[in-house]
Amino acid sequence: MRIALDAMGGDFAPQAVVEGALLASEELSSDIQIVLIGREKVIHELLHTHTITSSSIEVVHAEEVIEMGEHPTKALSQKTNSSIAIGFGLLKAGKVDAFCSAGNTGAMHVGAMFSIKAIEGVLRPSLASFVPKEGNKYGVILDIGANADCKPEFLEQFGHIGSIYAKYILDIDNPRVGLMNIGEEEQKGTVVLQAAHQLLKNNPNINFIGNIEGRDIYNDKADVVVCDGFTGNVILKMAEAVYTTMHSRGLEDEFFAKFNYEAIGGSPILGVNGNVIIGHGVSSPLAIKNMLLLAKRMAESNIHIKIKQALAG
Amino acid sequence: MRIALDAMGGDFAPQAVVEGALLASEELSSDIQIVLIGREKVIHELLHTHTITSSSIEVVHAEEVIEMGEHPTKALSQKTNSSIAIGFGLLKAGKVDAFCSAGNTGAMHVGAMFSIKAIEGVLRPSLASFVPKEGNKYGVILDIGANADCKPEFLEQFGHIGSIYAKYILDIDNPRVGLMNIGEEEQKGTVVLQAAHQLLKNNPNINFIGNIEGRDIYNDKADVVVCDGFTGNVILKMAEAVYTTMHSRGLEDEFFAKFNYEAIGGSPILGVNGNVIIGHGVSSPLAIKNMLLLAKRMAESNIHIKIKQALAG
Known part of the structure; x- marks a missing residue:
């Protein structure tokens, strides 16, 4: 290699x-x-x-x-x-x-x-990253910045491609896909997210568990966090800021250390x-x-x- | 009273x-x-x-x-x-x-x-919250959930109303307003944010300092963080999750404790x-x-x- x-x-x-x-x-x-x-x-x-x-x-x-x-x-x-x-x-x-x-x-x-x-059939290549999860696990988040404006179909495909990535790179069998939203109910969020929810739900290739929220970022609800590149970028940079702020305040913790960009290394274009x-x-x-x-x-x-x-x- | x-x-x-x-x-x-x-x-x-x-x-x-x-x-x-x-x-x-x-x-x-x-002239009432900032200060973030889909003019007005709120509630003179985005350059972000950037920049009632990013959430760049209700909601719930996760891991810190919803109390409809x-x-x-x-x-x-x-x- x-x-x-x-x-x-x-x-x-x-x-x-x-x-x-x-x-x-x-x-x-x-x-x-x-x-x-x-x-x-x-x-x-x-x-x-x-x-x-x-x-x-x-x-x-x-x-x-x-x-x-x-x-x-x-x-x-x-x-x-x-x-x-x-x-x-x-x-x-x-x-x-x-x-x-x-x-x-x-x-x-x-x-x-x-x-x-x-790749033929890919609507928009996306950037993915890892998010540390409770229980010494990792999840995948995408898109984290390639596509700020997303159509519902883009988000649906991020769910599919993110599942494949989680399966082969993180060895997660049948990864659970969550849509980042502002409430659990399927009518929550923007017009684009409401439509994306339906597409994800009806896609047989995706193990869709429904909407997740900002508070679920660290927990074990979803293995794949689907969001537009704007939201993903804000989340990731905020997670980095949490690490940096903790570090500057002398708070060291192995869980939060995983948010350090150094530990993740880089983001693949999927x-x-x-x-x-x-x-x-x-x-x-x-x-x-x-x-x-x-x-x-x-x-x-x-x-x-x-x-x-x-x-x- | x-x-x-x-x-x-x-x-x-x-x-x-x-x-x-x-x-x-x-x-x-x-x-x-x-x-x-x-x-x-x-x-x-x-x-x-x-x-x-x-x-x-x-x-x-x-x-x-x-x-x-x-x-x-x-x-x-x-x-x-x-x-x-x-x-x-x-x-x-x-x-x-x-x-x-x-x-x-x-x-x-x-x-x-x-x-x-x-109030007459208000395009969309918004929900505001506080964000703890470096140096024992607080800032204002809005919207945090009332309006998931926002037009550029809504965001401009959040900047104006947020400034008034920061001035009278947090006693911040001439509050600095930042637009939550995914890069500092004015052409960054979604189509809506690009337009909002111009409106904020040209509004004489707003002390606009430009785009800020997820990593700036805790620092002292802006006193007022402007975002749509979707982004604000994700940010706030994620900040809560940081506090909760830290707390559950036995990490106690007075800065991060401010993210506990209990310390903030509630969100006004502005x-x-x-x-x-x-x-x-x-x-x-x-x-x-x-x-x-x-x-x-x-x-x-x-x-x-x-x-x-x-x-x-």
Whole structure:
């Protein structure tokens, strides 16, 4: 297995990325190759400053870098030798099994849509994340930011795709899907949510348990939390703020520590023909390491093929 | 000053309500009268079981009770002798300065709209709550559940009305208004939020600081958090869940304790011609007490008159 990693992506790149790759290489079995994409010279220098050396790290040169603030489409079309462009080139050609970056989120989206493209039948690819649950479990939440405005059918499909993700990545059998809403009754919430509720309820591929509320985010009611990208983004950033505020107040707790973005590592784009993970802009070495471990799980389970089969089937 | 309280409203009524009224009467000055509305006999029995007696508690008999699950409009039109109907009657007649209930939320809304009515110029009355902020401060968040679907103009007006509320209830001079969104840039978020951003920015009555994000919920960026009732409801219930989960894990902290609904007491309906506060269904005596203390602050500051003047001006 080969996992590509944008060495130039993120506020603390390339240092933090290279360190994260080294941390991951210590945990991953030797048949897993990490492919660092970026300025060869800088990467090699960084690799050499570390006592840990790893034969499972390979470097692919990329002359250009898409900066965090650049316009995604424009940057991708102009910087064909950027680490992101080259990463998607390798992924599309099947030379790597996953591509991860903590760089320009928009460029990662556009890159995925224009190279490996959306799976046929996918209405809108979405970004997913994990939510820690009571009882040392995890759940899936999607969308967390790719689609602020959602039609009811998008939400229905998030429920379906999220179920497949929860099944193969978290090993949850017949995952329970909940629709984030402001009350349990099916007529609650926005017009879009009322319609989405009916679609989810009537979809035979989804184990729909009904509406859930903000208070259910940490409990064990649902394994898959369905919401539009606006709501999911607010929830996730608020959960991060809870962790940060607790940390700054000297409150340490293993449950809330799971909300630290570093523990989650990155968010996959679900619904495209390949394994693509986007990391937090501020990614630390630990976050990069966990992004790579997630990429490995995704590649191992062939999650995008599973999604494709489910939608075809 | 006279504050009416629905003795029959809430999951633990009338016991918890009567106890809360007694707690409040200990803290309020003797010229503030609490008017308990409900079944006289039961209320008197409860009052007599307590050693604390208070001359500042008065009982107004109401034969009927609107139950939590009843249809608001139907219940109000049929149960004209219910505690909620009688409470709004007293408020409309000017016989009380505020009306509080932890009962049927829908009936409280409908009751307010049909008795004291919306202030002229108010597009949609909203529900507000407090959010604890860094540095021992509080901010205001609205809407937290009255309007799941919002037009841009509604959000603009929430910003204006929320500013007045923050100014007179929290004593914040020139409150900073933030729009809950998924990025700082003004083109971020849903179509509705993009339009709302422009309206807020161009409104001379609003000290708009721009978009804020889920991660800013606890920090000191904005004094007034503007969002639709869906987003606000999810945020508030999630904040409650943070408190509950922390509490259950033995983590006690005075900052997060402020997220306990009991500390906040209740949510005012802003934009109607009178002081109306809705409490949490599970209200404890402490929550009832704090709801009454909030009612006092609202009545003292004549907040609904201030809102009316601002909208007329």
